[in-house]
Amino acid sequence: MADTNEDLAAENRALRARMAWMLEQAERNHDIMMRHQAFDLEIVGATNFPDLVGSIFRTLPVISELESVTLSLVDEGDDIRTVMERLGVEFSAFPDLLFVAGTSQLELGAADGTAAPQPLLGTYDAVRDARRFPGPAHPLQSVAIVPLLRNRRMIGTLNLGSIDPARFTPSLGTDFVEHMASIIAICLENVISNEMLKYIGLTDSLTGVYNRRYLDRRLLEEIARARRQRYDLSLMYIDIDHFKRVNDTVGHQGGDEVLREVANRIKGELRLSDALARFGGEEFVVLLIDADLDSAAFVAERIRAGIASAMIVLAGGLQVSITASIGVACLAAADEGAIVSVPEIAARELIAHADGALYQAKAGGRDRVVRHAGY
Secondary structure, three states: OHHHHHHHHHHHHHHHHHHHHHHHHHHHHHHHHHHHHHHHHHHHOOOOHHHHHHHHHHHHHHHOOOOEEEEEEEOHHHHHHHHHHHOOOOHHHOOOEEEEOOHHHHOOOOOOOOOOOOOEEEEOOHHHHOOOOOOOOOOOOEEEEEEEEEOOEEEEEEEEEEOOOOOOOOOOOOHHHHHHHHHHHHHHHHHHHHHHHHHHHOEOOOOOOEEHHHHHHHHHHHHHHHHHHOOOEEEEEEEEOOHHHHHHHHHHHHHHHHHHHHHHHHHOOOOOOOEEEEEEOOEEEEEEEOOOHHHHHHHHHHHHHHHHHOOEEOOOOOEEOOOEEEEEEEEOOOOHHHHHOOHHHHHHHHHHHHHHHHHHHHHOOOOOEEEOOOO
């Protein structure tokens, strides 16, 4: 009888321990579910590309208790990267964001693309996985490579790495990580599409440079930043000389080719921090960051010479000679009047001063650079 009671007591203790473990696991799973639901809401609410990828890299490793989370995105022709850079995305802030030229470089799924790609779970393979996890803080032992799918099209992979060898094994169910990847894929596609539309709305469709809407907005932002950090801003107003004569001679299609080539020659003389916009017709405006009047005039002279130095070859083989007149003005950090004026007024005055200098360049014979005399 005593043995029976002891057996029952031991069985009860084991049951209580089992129930306590199950309750602990249930509470842990509930906590994980709540954290992931909050993560889903966070990324769904992201309104731009940096906010979205920042949330993924900041939050997902913490709530999933992972040592490494990276993203590989398919970017044929570098379209995504180029647009994001032009919208001001600093990719140096996202070292775990990787781009590949095509889906074949993801090495996931059938080579011929006939079979739907499936998650790859298992032991970390240095040869296969090193490029997916560039420099993790801890040596990884197991990984999950999960396809990011939109309408049966793979747009990238979500790469999860752990120092626990048993965290990701081939026998592990993938429903949870696939669901998480599907949410991330939807958010990525939506945000990238919105950013592309934003870029299109700020870009001149003919030349591919920015339009006036972008330049007006950027100028206000840079004036505010220049005031805080006390540096000069310069602006040049560029006009192609006798452009109507070009259109009359080679037609509007030839004139469009001239505009595109002039835009390319201007861009070739600028830094990444500068901004080039087409204001309409044959007029371009360049905003030079942290550049005084002397520096801006030097760049303007290079641009003028670059436009005039070589004939522009049109599609039909016809060649045309082009010159441009440039007006340059500067908003100097040392100018107290400019510093105290509201940004909108300072922006209008800077544009007006550069436009006035351009008028003087035209009146003085064209194909020249003129500085605004007020600075």
